[in-house]
Amino acid sequence: MKFSKDALRRGTGLYLSPGSIGHVVVPTQLVGVGFQVLVGAHTHDHSKKKIYKRLHRVSKTFEIVAEETYITNPLGGGIYLQVPYGATLDLVEISIDGVLEAPRFSHRSFDQMSAQEWNRRQKLEAPWADFESDKFMMQVPRSFIYRKAYPLQLMKDWDRAMDGYSEYLGIPPERRNRQVLYIQPDLQLRGSSFGIGYPQQVNNLANSKHIASDNGDKNVWYLNNMTDGEKSLEQHVWSHELGHASAMSMFPGEKEAIVNFPLSYILNAKFGVDFSLAFSMTLTKPIIPPDEAAITWMVSPNFRAGKPMGENEMRYQHRGYAKYGDVRRLFGWEALLSFHKKEHEDYLDGKLIDGRGPSHGLDRVSSRILRMSVAAKADLTPLIHFWGVKLAVGVPDGMKLKKGSKRSPTLASRLQEFQIPKSKKIKDLLQRYKQIAPKNNAEFNAHYLRIYPKQPQGGHLNSGHGFYNQWKGRYNDEHGRQAVAFIDSLLQLYFPEDF
Secondary structure (H helix, E strand, O other): OOOOOOOEEEEEEEEEOOOOEEEEEOOHHHOOOOOEEEEOOOOOOOOOOOOOOOOOOOOEEEEOOOOEEEEEOOOOEEEEEEEOOOOOOOOOOOEEEOOEEOOEEEEEOOEEOOHHHHHHHOOOOOOEEEEEEOOEEEEEEHHHOOOOOOOHHHHHHHHHHHHHHHHHOOOOHHHOOOOOEEEOOEOOOOOOOOOOOOOEOOOOEOOHHHHHHOOOOOOOHHHOOOOOOOOOOHHHHHHHHHHHHHOOOOOOOOOOOHHHOHHHHHHHHHOOOOHHHHHHOOOOOOOOOHHHHHHHHHOOHHHHOOOOOOHHHHOOOHHHOHHHHHHHHHHOHHHHHHHHHHHHHHHHOOOOEOOEOOOOOOOHHHHHHHHHHHHHOOOOHHHHHHOOOOOOOOOOOOOOOOOOOOOOOOHHHHHHHOOOOOOHHHHHHHHHHHHHOOOOHHHHHHHHHHHOOOOOOOOOOOOHHHHHHHHOOOOOHHHHHHHHHHHHHHHHHHOHHHO
16 A cells, blocks of 8 residues: 555644744654654645645654654644654653643544543644544644534544455455554645545645634534535545555556445445445445446447447446446455455565456456456456456467467466356346346436436536437437347357357
């Protein structure tokens, strides 16, 4: 995972006033081995911005090279201990003088804050508040929380979400060496758009007027219900960008699609949201359940022509990761959890390079299909083919080779070696998809209305509502026949006994 070897940040719950000098005393085992004291949590440098909403640099870092360290910052700031990667110390005590207590809430394993203590700490005057558990951390303006009710359940929910993210990616939660997610709002995005980072400061905007004068109980998603799919884009961005930071393996072209899917697991498996709704909520708009996602692919020209799904047809779209939704619907979460667990183990063993697992002598796509099929205990090839992944055309096992040539293994032969059977569940799903594929213009437009009931105008011609505006008067019976014909070709190819 990217940033996993960066220094771990630990809050102290203390604040250094602007221009004052603090005095930090640490035990000898922290001296000269990479530990630091940070003053001010906002560490991103905005000096390359064309428009400035805050000073470029607002934090200062001090290396711990002696048992005593003096710290200062003209702007002041919260005080944090930066723990270097690989440090093996347990709890240590440090002493800090010349500072003030700051608003904070701790849900760490060794520091559980009571409601009474929260009522005291939330009213303190330092401008930023820390929320920290062993798995999640955030800083928010004090003006957002000084009247907020005891946030124990909020932090438990965040921890549950973090456990879900770890579980889905095959990482035992107890093996995490840092918080899974660390967010904070800023006045500007770090870059020109959302992105990854530790902290994930790049994705949550705050308004300077609100910071100065909010009512003490801000209605913002990260302080309330991060599972509510109707509030804002930002609450989906944290999961999307965490997916990028996790560097998960994927099929070609999926990088802006697959990273949305782990949120489905969190919502469904950890919070009990119905899977169809959980799948829909992985993107803010439109709300598209799995069957409708399949239709968005089946009505496309590439599907009807039997061509692969293009990267622009996957990016930020439910159909781009719906293949994983189908694996879950047919074989349960265990198939995907088992797959990612093996991917994680292969990474630790040095077998997963650049997002690619052990090849078994196969090309990248075939190898991934094999590994997923082993985890699902079923041949997923027909399903992956349906979802527009380009399959390599190998030399059939029965074909003679030129003299001196060496036969490479095929996906089919490897599946046979692993004793992976064909799946009636997949055959039945393909047959059902054939039934729900729009056969004519009326069925196409009924589907359009289900996912875009307000029928917004404009849009990109190749995706989203723009595609439907382009095709709502053009899709006809012949297009419906083409979609059905391609599904029939898949059924004949992979399940010939029925033809």
